[in-house]
Amino acid sequence: MDLSDQLKNLFPDHEVPEEPQEEQSNIWLQDDPLECRFEKRKGKVNTVIAGYTGATEDFKILAKEIKTTLGVGGSFKNDQIIVQGDFRERIMEILKEKGFKVKRVGG
Template sequence: MDLKDQLKNLFPEHEETPEIKEEASNIWLQDDPLLCKYEKRKGKPITIIDGYTGATSDFKTLAKEIKQTLSVGGSFKDDKIIIQGDYRDKIMEILKDKGFNVKRVGG
């Protein structure tokens, strides 16, 4: 007997509610490409995403999604997403899947 069967025995008049799926985030897509740069700061590699012209809140949610997908640290400063490490290829792939035009800058 699993947990659902036990709960049905305890509460026979209860009706099961369908699960609610999360809606896809509506991030504004722009015509100009996002710039994906690689730099070293204090000897450590970072990836910078720049050039977004939409709302700041949309860019922050995009930063959060990228950080969670790659399981890395990063921040959002001065309308730029800063990701710890050299993840240009993976970030460009994620952004292209979302529908953005991405341009690789430097190296």
């Protein structure tokens, strides 16, 4: 018997409110896949995401979500998300969960 069953026995008239559903972000999903590639810039390893055809503001929001989730630095320049480090696999998983098609470019 878990805690919720015990509470139901103690308070039979109490109704449990439904859990709020997670908010879906209003990011525009596109038909063409995003490109996720590995680059070295000035001797440092970076992951670059390019190919988004939606609004720039949506892409900036997506960049912030990716950087926050991974806990790394990065930037948004020239319609590309640049993330510090080689996080291609994890970024591709995050984008697929959000409903994007992702194409791995390069090694």
